Amino acid sequence: MSQALKLYTWGTPNGFKVSIFLEFLGLKYDAIPVDISKNESKSDWFVKLNPNGRIPTIEDPNFSKGGDSGLVLSQTGAILQYLADTYDKEHKFSYPYGTEEYYKTLEYLVFQVSENGPIQGQANHFILYAPEKVPYGINRYSNDVKRIYGVYEDILSRNKANDSKYLVGDRYTVADFALFGWAVALRVLDIDIHQWPLLGKWHDALFALPQVQKGIRAVPPKWLAEQEKQK
Amino acid sequence: MSQALKLYTWGTPNGFKVSIFLEFLGLKYDAIPVDISKNESKSDWFVKLNPNGRIPTIEDPNFSKGGDSGLVLSQTGAILQYLADTYDKEHKFSYPYGTEEYYKTLEYLVFQVSENGPIQGQANHFILYAPEKVPYGINRYSNDVKRIYGVYEDILSRNKANDSKYLVGDRYTVADFALFGWAVALRVLDIDIHQWPLLGKWHDALFALPQVQKGIRAVPPKWLAEQEKQK
Secondary structure (H helix, E strand, O other): OOOOEEEEEOOOHHHHHHHHHHHHHOOOEEEEEOOHHHOHHHOHHHHHHOOOOOOOEEEEEEEEEOOEEEEEEEOHHHHHHHHHHHHOOOOOOOOOOOOHHHHHHHHHHHHHHHHHHHHHHHHHHHHHHOOOOOHHHHHHHHHHHHHHHHHHHHHHHOOHHHOOOOOOOOOOOHHHHHHHHHHHHHHHHOOOHHHOHHHHHHHHHHHOOHHHHHHOOOOOOHHHHHHHHHO | OOOOEEEEEOOOHHHHHHHHHHHHHOOOEEEEEOOHHHOHHHOHHHHHHOOOOOOOEEEEEEEEEOOEEEEEEEOHHHHHHHHHHHHOOOOOOOOOOOOHHHHHHHHHHHHHHHHHHHHHHHHHHHHHHOOOOOHHHHHHHHHHHHHHHHHHHHHHHOOHHHOOOOOOOOOOOHHHHHHHHHHHHHHHHOOOHHHOHHHHHHHHHHHOOHHHHHHOOOOOOHHHHHHHHHO
16 A cells, blocks of 8 residues: 555544554554544534544545545444455454354444443543543443443453454454443443453453554543643 | 345334345345343343344345355445345445445444434433433533534535535435434434434435335334324
8 A cells, every 4th residue: 555544533532542453453553643632523524524523534545436535434333344344454463254253243242332432431531531420331331331341351361262352263354343432431431341341351451452552542531631741 | 135134123213224224125034123222132042143242133044155145234324335245236225346435435434423423422321311410411412413414415515416415425425324223312312413404404315215124114213103193
């Protein structure tokens, strides 16, 4: 590939799960900060790229179509799948199209974007951001976040053949990278991921990798900036 | 194909979006009711199939892998994609793998499963099912449901080349079927989809199709059963 991708992003779980995967793929990309605290993702120029007005969005100038080129894509579930399809032809982080592992990866990726992400996002809202204290919401989403990580613990436990190191088979896939984005952010809720032993090991192994450390800093999340200030 | 698929399902938006697509594909399937009101989806036998304990789940005995056969798959975003990949080789309801339309379909499918579905699900909870009245939750999710349908109206409006009939290009895709499952269920929240003119037409066109009418009855939703009792 020749030209750098553009990644419109911010220091949030959905943002850095894409930058982390870009680092694993070794792709050149420009991280373009879209400050969601200033509602930049709802501005006209951004909504043209993503009607839903949320980061992340990518632009890949290398994508060719007819006489034209360039692909604009949003939704991490779609972006991660696109990147794996396009830039992981050797299947270091994916499985061949049409295989059982390919669809199991997709199942757990969808589980992440449709349940782990949205529910943990609601927990963040009620616990950290809501302008009033709503105990019903706090309880509902705290409990469901814990249930969901319990499901992931179960999924890892079923992969004994690979020492429960990966969600699917014998390698990291977009299902792992997507989950990691939110798992690493559990700390802002004061939830210790090590209460699920397999997930704790899984988290620590990924957290130690240089691609993760670099990807997470594409636009550093607040908690990371604060952690580093304290050092 | 030879053997019927198994569809573990219930009369909910996530359930019938799959049965509707199976009807469009003309596939044989056995709908196996899993009564979520009795927590059957949390029972041991079901959790073995889907660690997340939620319908729908499919079993396709025709899937071949090595010497073995059969695929068990959950998460509607994964199930619909699998069915399109496997059983729509002529691309009546999909676009070829790797094309721009393929990824735009995936983007809007993921938008449905990661935002429309979860948020409307929370609205249903706070408005219809929560054991206490929580105004903050009711307002938060009612407003966000309306915002999200506004985004879909915008997406349809961008497809003027095809009279705004479809979310992507010139045909129905899994992005439409997934959204339809939840759009048709807006009536339980007394939200009239016709307040978004393009979505209203889109809904009515799909609702009139025999495949939709049949698919929605695989396990009929409560509101449909009540509607038919009143006739």
